[in-house]
Amino acid sequence: MYNQNSMPESRDDPSRWTLQGHQAAPHNNSFSSSSSSTMTLPQNIFTNPAIQPSTVINLSNSTDVVIGPMTQYQGPVSIYYMDASMQTAAGDSSSNRQDNGSSGRAKSRRLTRNSLLLGVLVLLVLITAIVVLYVELHRSRGEPVSKEIYFGNSYEDGTFPNLGNGHLVIERNQWGASDNTQKLLVPLPHPAPYVLITHIGVQSQPCFNIYKCSIKMRTIQDSAIAEKNLPDIQSNFYVSDEGNIYVGRGWDWANTYANHTLAITFMGDYGRFTPTTKQLEGVQFLLAHAVANRKLEVDYKLVAQNQTKSTKSPGIYVYREIKKWPHFHPCNMEEAGKCGSELGMTAASWNGHQ
Structure with missing residues (x-):
């Protein structure tokens, strides 16, 4: 509070102007709003450089005066006190929320990346499967080198590897036929009019399984080529004691005995041994298959080798x-007439060497 002697009084001193735009009255022991002068501000007070604003403002008998910016709240206001420990805890909580948010975003990014990788992997698998399926469906399938042995009871053409009722057909490559054979020159006519039955003889033991019978077949072939100077094994087919059929010269080439016959040989010496029921049945199944597939005449004639020449084959028991x-x-x-006379065959025709 300034007194009257603090500074000279002058009506032109800007420091004596009140906020209401009136010049302040001289200081007395008490001030009253009624003592304020009603003199108006000079019009050039804010534009006249000669009038310098004072850094001191004197207020008298005034209320609700604010110097500087002011924020007013219209309504009840609650004031909370936060000391240093509470502020630190609040900061830690905020930091944790930020960390949790960062962790959640990272986890979300990883999940998205893994989902994309899984989708790409599934797509690659599908593409690979489609390509493999396409190649398999459009790949040219050549004829198999050899027929497999199947089980069944079919006589249809193309299913010959099985004669039915357990009678298997063992192809040449399956019993191990030699490839170093001479080319056969005489074809077997279809359908053939005669069937010739023989046996191996010469104290030959019957064979009872594919392994042993395959060895016997290779031995017969080696003997025919090396000792008898034949181009290949003698008969068209061989039948084991267990009733399986082993392919010799097959359907298409004449045997070494007679050109117009289908030669079937019992594997053993049946002047000493009795043929088994399965063996006899296997021959009958083979003949039925031949008729059904036009390899034999429907009214074919079956003869034993001892009817055509002086021999013990096929053995008394057969x-x-x-x-x-x-x-x-x-x-x-x-x-009865001569064998094959109706075809112009002579005794020499049954002593072929081919």
Whole structure:
């Protein structure tokens, strides 16, 4: 508070102007708003450089005066006190929320990346599967080198590797036939009019499984080529005691005995051994298959080798059985004609060497 002697009084002193735009009255012991002068401000007070604003403002009998910026709240205001420890805890909580937010965003990014990788992997698998399937469906399939052995009871053409009822057909490559054979020159006519039954003989033991019978087949072939100077094994087919069929010269080439016959050989010496029921049945299944597939005439004639030449083949025990079969032909016996005479065959025709 200034007194009257603090500074000279002058009506032109800007420091004596009140905020209401009136010049302040001289200081007395007490001030009253009524003592304020009603003199108006000079018009050039803010534009006249000669009038310098004072850094001191004197207020008298005034309320609700604020110098500087002011924020007013219209309504109840709550004031909370926060000391240093509470502020630190609040900061830590905020930091944790930020860390949790960062961790959540990182986890979300990883999940998105993993989902994309999984999607790409599934797509690659699908593409690979489609390509493999396309290649398999459009790949040219050549004829198999050899037929497999199947189990069944079908006589349809193309299913010959199985004759039915467990009678297997063992192809040449399956029993291990030699490839170093001479080319066969005489084809077997289809359908053939005659069936010739023989046996191996010469104290030959019957064979009972594919392993041992395959060895016997290779031995027969080696003997035919090396000792008898034949181009290949003698007969068209061989039958084991277990009733399996082993392919010799097959359907398309004449055997070494007679050109117009389908030669079937029992594997063993059946002047000493009795043929088994399975063995006899296997021969009958083979003949039925041949007729069904036009390899034999429907009214073919079945003869034993001992009817065509002086030999013990096919053995007395086999001969006794085949004489009962419906297609047996008693040629060269009693009053019957010569074997093959209706075809112009002679005795020499049954002694082929090919």
